Amino acid sequence: MSSSGITLSALSYTHPDGTVALENLDAVLSGGRIGLVGRNGSGKSTLLQLISGRLHPTSGSVDTRGRVAYLPQDVTLDPAVPVDAVLGIGEVRKSLRRIESGSCDERDFEVVADRWDIEDRALALVHRVGLDRILPDAGGFDRTVGQLSGGETVLLAFTARLLDEPDLLLLDEPTNNLDAEGRARLQDALERFPGTVLVAGHDRDLLERMDAIAELREGSLRLFGGGFGDYEQIVAEEQEAARAAVREARNDVRRQARELSAAQVALARRQRYGRKMYEQKREPKIVMDARKRQAQESAGRFRCEHEEDLTTAREKLARASDAVRDDREIRIDLPGTTVPPGRRVAAAPVEIVGPERIALRGANGSGKTTLLHRLVEAGPLVPFALLPQRLDIFDDDLSVAENAEKRAPHLTPHEIRARLARFLFRGRHAEVPVGALSGGERLRAALAVVLAADPAPQLLLLDEPTNNLDLPALAHLTQALRAFGGALVVVSHDERFLGEIGVTRSVILQR
Numbered sequence: 001m002s003s004s005g006i007t008l009s010a011l012s013y014t015h016p017d018g019t020v021a022l023e024n025l026d027a028v029l030s031g032g033r034i035g036l037v038g039r040n041g042s043g044k045s046t047l048l049q050l051i052s053g054r055l056h057p058t059s060g061s062v063d064t065r066g067r068v069a070y071l072p073q074d075v076t077l078d079p080a081v082p083v084d085a086v087l088g089i090g091e092v093r094k095s096l097r098r099i100e101s102g103s104c105d106e107r108d109f110e111v112v113a114d115r116w117d118i119e120d121r122a123l124a125l126v127h128r129v130g131l132d133r134i135l136p137d138a139g140g141f142d143r144t145v146g147q148l149s150g151g152e153t154v155l156l157a158f159t160a161r162l163l164d165e166p167d168l169l170l171l172d173e174p175t176n177n178l179d180a181e182g183r184a185r186l187q188d189a190l191e192r193f194p195g196t197v198l199v200a201g202h203d204r205d206l207l208e209r210m211d212a213i214a215e216l217r218e219g220s221l222r223l224f225g226g227g228f229g230d231y232e233q234i235v236a237e238e239q240e241a242a243r244a245a246v247r248e249a250r251n252d253v254r255r256q257a258r259e260l261s262a263a264q265v266a267l268a269r270r271q272r273y274g275r276k277m278y279e280q281k282r283e284p285k286i287v288m289d290a291r292k293r294q295a296q297e298s299a300g301r302f303r304c305e306h307e308e309d310l311t312t313a314r315e316k317l318a319r320a321s322d323a324v325r326d327d328r329e330i331r332i333d334l335p336g337t338t339v340p341p342g343r344r345v346a347a348a349p350v351e352i353v354g355p356e357r358i359a360l361r362g363a364n365g366s367g368k369t370t371l372l373h374r375l376v377e378a379g380p381l382v383p384f385a386l387l388p389q390r391l392d393i394f395d396d397d398l399s400v401a402e403n404a405e406k407r408a409p410h411l412t413p414h415e416i417r418a419r420l421a422r423f424l425f426r427g428r429h430a431e432v433p434v435g436a437l438s439g440g441e442r443l444r445a446a447l448a449v450v451l452a453a454d455p456a457p458q459l460l461l462l463d464e465p466t467n468n469l470d471l472p473a474l475a476h477l478t479q480a481l482r483a484f485g486g487a488l489v490v491v492s493h494d495e496r497f498l499g500e501i502g503v504t505r506s507v508i509l510q511r
Helices: 044-052 090-100 106-112 118-128 138-142 150-163 180-192 204-208 228-280 285-322 368-378 400-407 413-422 427-431 439-450 471-483 495-500
Strands: 005-014 020-030 033-037 059-065 068-071 168-172 196-200 212-217 220-225 344-346 357-361 384-387 459-463 487-491 505-508
Touching: 005 044, 005 196, 020 044, 020 059, 020 196, 020 220, 033 044, 033 204, 033 228, 044 059, 044 068, 044 168, 044 196, 068 150, 090 106, 090 118, 118 138, 118 150, 118 180, 150 168, 150 180, 180 204, 204 228, 212 228, 220 228, 228 285, 357 368, 368 384, 368 459, 368 487, 384 439, 400 413, 400 427, 400 439, 413 427, 413 439, 439 471, 471 495
Parallel strands: 033 196, 033 212, 068 168, 168 196, 357 487, 357 505, 384 459, 459 487
Antiparallel strands: 005 020, 005 059, 212 220
């Protein structure tokens, strides 16, 4: 069992705009591989940044045991930076070269310290994660990041964290943009890692390999033993029990309401009988007054008991209802455009005829994204929309609503709001600057903006559309794309997703 771990004590964090991300979070996470799951915007990335020290708690504390390494969700590196600088060994390599050339400068020896074999160690890790192509030998350390694909950049950044030999590894959506081989290599590296791993993501295959699942939901963190399948089964069983409890509580509320109504009717009858007897003066006044007071007291207790029973039943129903998950889900309405079977949609560099569904497949660095952009440059023969991998279609300083209005000037503000609401940007959430959105929220905003284009797209070009998307949203996206009557060209490493949207043809690219 690893001695590394994380302790969260009454941890709270509020964003600068006043939005509460986490509140009074208590948890102990230690040993093994832990998957961190939750809806988009639930605070997973914020939690990882708090644990890593990139953010500081508004209140409460984070205690970490051991050295911490953090891989953010979006790895953005300067294309001109050398590979060895990304790996954090650039200065050591320079000192090694000077020492090998005869330098006796004490500063070089201080820089190298005990890292005389740093190049060999770095090469071993690089090869383990599958970057042999860019680093066949030590000479590859001098290459620049600009020569790497997006997936290779992620693997390089991941290697840098491993090279630092941390005790605690924090990863935020690490398999985004990775091909099948890259995902397998990363999973293998995590299984070899001796410390504690905390992985935030929606990659079912990766989550299934975890030793435990930590769910972040409504400000609390709950730990489930086993992989993602075990977590799903437990949640499903709990929800079935919760729904049964709601049905029982609702029936009890109805029964108590009926009994209260019946009690009120009976009480009214008694009161009418008592007034009648009083008016007819069949008994002495002192006796009748005593009977009246007794009847009033009895009636009051009778009514209060039934009202208390009804209140208790309603409180029980409220508690049972709180246990039922009522997660909001996006509703994607794609334009009802239809492309006839014989119509040419695009002629170059890939010919597309009719409502074809084409998957661009290939390893990282094979040029899938480049081909997608060449399709755009060539000019499709029908209205189209592109959802780029980096989601760089926004003005980050503008709100979600303002970005949508710029892309869809033909829609009224009310129509814009209605469309955004279907993607869960309701009320003040539509006023949040795009730059403040989480990865999954940004994808939702991109989908909303792209699909509001005028004219409606008959060809959708999607570059890794499932990245950062939570599982319910992924299910809705899949359903919507299946129903789309136009043509699709999709770059994705998610084989399950490609199968579910009904891909009809694959274009395979080689490096």
